[in-house]
Amino acid sequence: MTAKSARPATPHRPHGLLAIGLAMAIGAPFATYLPWRFGSWPEVEFPIIFLHAAAAVCALAMFIEAMSVDSRRSTTHVWDAIWSAPVMICAAIAMWSAAMAPFARFPWLSIVGAPQTADGAVLWLDIATLIAATRLFTITEHGRRAIVTSLFILAYGLPLLSLFPETRPIWFSDYLAFLGLATAAAIPGFAAPRDAPVTTKHAILGILAAIPSFIVAGNQTAALIFPALFLPAYVAGAILLRHPSRARFVRAAYALGVVGIILGAPVLVTKIGATDAIKSIQSRDRINSVLQTRLYDDPTIWITGRGWGHTQRDFEELLSQANAKIWDKSWDAPQRDVFHSHNGFFEALLSAGAPAAAGAVIFVMAAALFSPPRMLALAGGFALGYAALSSLWFQFSLTIPATALAFAALSCRLSFGPRTKIKPVFLIIFLGLTCAVQIFTSAKLAIFAIDVIAAEARADQFILGKAGSKLKCGDFPDDSWRDDIFLSHQLGRHLRNSRRMSTATPVDSPVFRTIGSYYCIIENKGLERGSQPLLRNALVAQSEFAFLAQFAPLRDLYPYNGVTWTRLADAYLDLAPKRTDVMLPYLAWLLQKKEAATLDRSVHKILTLNANDPVGLWFSGLSSLMKPGKAHRTRGIEALRKSIEFGIEKWTPVPTQIRSLLQQSD
Secondary structure (H helix, E strand, C coil), rough: CCCCCCCCCCCCCCCCCHHHHHHHHHHHEEEHHHCCCCCCHHHHHHHHHHHHHHHHHHHHHHHHHHCCHHHHHHHHHHHHHHHHHHHHEEEEEHHHHHHHHHHHCCHHHHHCCCCCCCCCCCHHHHHHHHHHHHHHHCCCCHHHHHHHHHHHCCCCCHHHHCCCCCCCCCCCCHHHHHHHHHHHHHHHHCCCCCCCCCCCHHHHHHHHHHHHHHHCCCHHHHHHHHHHHHHHHHHHHHCCCCHHHHHHHHHHHHHHHHHHHHHHHHCCCCCHHHHHHHHHHHHHHHHHHHHHHHHHCCCCHHHHCCCCCHHHHHHHHHHHHHCCCCCCCCCCCHHHHCCCCCCCCHHHHHHHHHHHHHHHHHHHHHHHHHHHHHHHHHHHHHHHHHHHHHHCCCCCCCHHHCCCCCCHHHEECCCCCCCCHHHHHHHHHHHHHHHHHHHHHHHHHHHHHHHHHHHHHHCCCCCCCCCCCCCCCCCCCCCHHCHHHHHHHHHHHHHHHCCCCCCCCCCCHHHHHHHHHHHHHCCCCCHHHHHHHHHHHHHHHHHHHHHHHHHHHHHHCCHHHHHHHHHHHHHHHHHHCCCHHHHHHHHHHHHHHHCHHHHHHHHHHHHHHHHCCCCHHHHHHHHHEEEEECHHHHHHHHHHHHHHHHHHHHHCCCCHHHHHHHHHCC
């Protein structure tokens, strides 16, 4: 090799823009402390925007680096940073997800991802970009020291802020387990000099950085993964690797361990869930059993998936399949957001099919299979720990940057690759498109955020009117491309926050104006679009107006624009015939008001769709019992018996007097 063609002995310092991008990414979790709130989960919306923007800056920096005057030298460095297993795998998952997005019900939702987690095609592209950017930035010791310092600030700053309710980013801290695991691997990887082995001193630094996250996380399962899986796997690997000839065996053992954990975790969850010993595990088991029915009902999901961010819609549609009581709230999932299956690999399968799920598995395996020999023990422990965590929990965007840095620390350049001549072309296309997609995504979400904040500020100025009055509803940015998730949560959040208010609150107070504004928008848009989430939230709101004392002042003010509760119920039943449980309060209200004709018509519609529907049978029986004559009584008792047989006790308790009546008629 000639001096001209040899790789430079001393790499040059990367572009300063790269440092800005990585600083934005590492600092993105702290964007949750911005004073503005918007979206379904306000605590994570701005960090997601910052994450996309940071990745865009990193992609732009690498693009500029590759196109610099010293093009051959720069291209080599950028190529070496990108041409690594985790970067290529993440990019492949992103491209596959984008290709499958047109098959999803909401293609843009699949590309941008769920608003709570950002899981989607763009997030995988972000991870690929951040790994590559970190690999490029850390070619100098200065860059490595900067990353270690930044990670220590993040590893102590976020857990310390999470200790106190006043400064806690999110009301639960379990997600910090991902941060602890990532810093335990990334800090030793970057603290060790380039091309030098990781020593015990470096490993201790990682452990010290990880401890705050695992303590504050408060998740017993996550806390066990670190001492019972990560540390033993690391120590065992370090001992075995004292003999370099064992490296191939150790890599294979780690990779097989990852596969074993991923395949074994669902089995373990099912077994523990059946015992009712650990409520959180039981909840995961029930969620997964509900979502699995999609795979049985539609085999094409194994190839195309349902789309990223569609889990919440699927869970709500399929809740009737759950083998659990819903009415007593012993299972909390039906009362909260279920935007993730709590298993990252199962989520990938549901979202983008078996190719994406396989890619997610290989991505974790790659940490051990393609790590430098000096990092193998650390990479193996991290891979096993990450596989276990991802099989039991979902990952927020707040911990994605640290995770990307961990994968970067444990990766190396692939030993094979395309011809030198096509590298510049590949870099131009890959980095250019990546940057464009990330800029577009972050800009779209930022503009939407501004519009939502403005709409929220106007909501308390809404003028409440009497039932039947033709009011002009307020406005709200169109989020039908995301299944109306944001708009649905706006009303839901205000209703939840208002349940504890005084019953003496005047009807013209800002809180009622805000609720009225969002209800008006949701009712109208729900009927116009045929939107399940909006119609369901409108029905929930109507139920609370009717039965909760706090909302008594609103009872004379709904329905707006002359649209009746019955029309909402009919529209929702047309879209979700299996979710008749949502109509329970409405049917109970009709029964209470003795609206027999309307009740019978609604019940008839339900039973026409499904003659064995427990909700329809229940109210058919109750309605018959209210009518005079022995024949009605007989039909009513028969309908109530069938309702109990087909599972009405999942949705509502059976009163003692009804049980006594049925026993007396035996």
